[in-house]
Amino acid sequence: MDTADSPGFDAESRELAVARWLIGAGGRAVVDALPRYRREEALALAARLRAEGLDADRTAAALTLSRLRTRATATFGERAGSMFFTAAGYEQATRLSVGALHAERFLAAGARRIVDFGCGVGANSLAFCLAGLDVTAIEVDPVAALYAAANAPRAAVVCVDGLATRLPEADGIWLDPSRRTGDGRRIASPEGWAPPLSRALSIAGGFPVAGIKAAPGIAHDALPAGALVEWVSEAGQLLEAVVWLGVGAGRAAVVDGEAFDSGASAADEPVSFVKPREIGPILLEPDPAVIRSGGIARLCERYGVAPVSGGVAYLSGEATPPHCSAFEVLDVLIPEVKRIKRALAARGIGRVEVKKRGTEVDVAAMAKKLSRRGGDPGVVVFSPVLGRGRAIVARRVDAPNGPPRRA
Incomplete structure (x- = not known):
């Protein structure tokens, strides 16, 4: 090599x-x-x-x-x-704070020697080295491998085709399949990744602990039942999903470094749905990692909240669970621009943030149409409410991407 x-x-x-x-x-x-x-x-x-x-x-x-x-x-x-x-390496590079979470997972599982398979420009290798792990990084692209050696000088960077080479012995392996085409377009199908998810799982099976980085939109039925799959978000931005082998089974969200168990006992377990009910004084928007992990039912069970409509990830209740943005509900209206403008003016709201789920609304155009100079900031949420399209006029309880208000 x-x-x-x-x-x-x-x-x-x-x-x-x-x-x-x-x-x-x-x-x-x-x-x-x-x-x-x-x-x-x-x-x-x-x-x-x-x-x-x-x-x-x-x-x-x-x-x-x-x-x-x-x-x-x-x-x-x-x-x-x-x-x-x-350019391609930057698009797929794991931010350092998230790489530190990966390193923590390996350390908690007792792994100390890690193979970083398909290391790209070495972002995860850097995080692993900073955590004290012994890293062998493998990358087929010689330019990316050169950069990985510069970015993570404590790692042993090997420029070779990992799919055609016997991998070194190690306690764990990290795989980051390429999920973009040569011209930068995302590849939706896991079997179109390089290596395909099935091949990555086969490689991972040769190590006691393994993590496979996946697209956050990966379908639950594409996941191996015996894996623990984590969806990771920071500051409200969904960043990735990770398929972990050798550390348990189920699905979880990791929101700003804090784990939330979805309640699933297998990664491919169907998502549980909760019966909707009348909208309450607080509208809740769960973090996207919680939504993708299928954790809505667990939130509702623990905190006494419920969806505002079937199949919609807006919840409502009287308290704010963790990992949710909260909005004080002021009015629930038929979604007509004149009605909404009158309600906003009556509430002294000027600049408007527009959000939507389960309905076709041009968010940017609608925000421009509804906003006016002066007044307080407000939010208009377009969503079904008990199956009927509605516009919910509200105010944020928490600052955008700020810490959640606990129940």
Whole structure:
């Protein structure tokens, strides 16, 4: 097998040569000297770099890395400013805080030596190393492998086709199948991933503990019954699903690092539905990880809330469970713009946030249509209520993406 320091990284390709330059002292100096990336300044910067003697390929690589580092600041913090990304690698890279959750799962299961299969640019390898795990990272793309070695220098990065190679012995394996086409489009079917989910599960079966990163929209009936599947969200954004083998079975949500058990005893267990009832004083929107894990019934059972309509993930009750955004219900109206505007004016509401479920509404256009200058912020939720389309005029009880108000 070829490591980052071995001849396997010396392939005669312009792309690899440029990547080598980029991680070297010369490339680092060029990128570090660039101002924070702004799209409107990119052409002028490119012209300046070319005038300074940089060729077209290196100029494009430097500006691309600058752009990706700017985008990555939201997920990697200050560390993004020294990391290396390919465009595809950035799109699939796990944010560092979520990688730390993966590492915690391995550590809790007693795993210390991890194979990071399909490591991409090494985001998970970095998180695993920071947690004290011994990591062998495998990546078939030589440029991504080169960047992974730079991003996670404590990992042993191997540039090889993992599907055609005997994997090293380890306590656990992490697999991150590629879920995009060459032109960046997402691949919906798990069997269209590389490797396909079935192959990833087969590989995972050779290790005591395994985690397989999956698309958050994966259907429950595509999951292996004996797995524990976690849907992970941060600040209200659903990020991923992880199929864990060797750590139990069921489905759970992990919301801002806090676990919520959906109550399912098997990953492919059908979701339980709860009978809707009349809307109460508080409208609730569960975190998307709770929804995807099938945890609505558990929320309703524990906290005495219920859906406002069959098959709709808006709940209502008199208290706010954890992992839910809460809205004070002011009016429930027939969804006509004139009626809604009158209700908003009567309540002193100016700027309007529009939300919807189970109905066809152009959220952005409707928010523009309903908002007016002055007044307090408010929310208009378009949703069936006991089977009939309604507009719910409300105020947020919690700030968007803020901590939930406990029951």
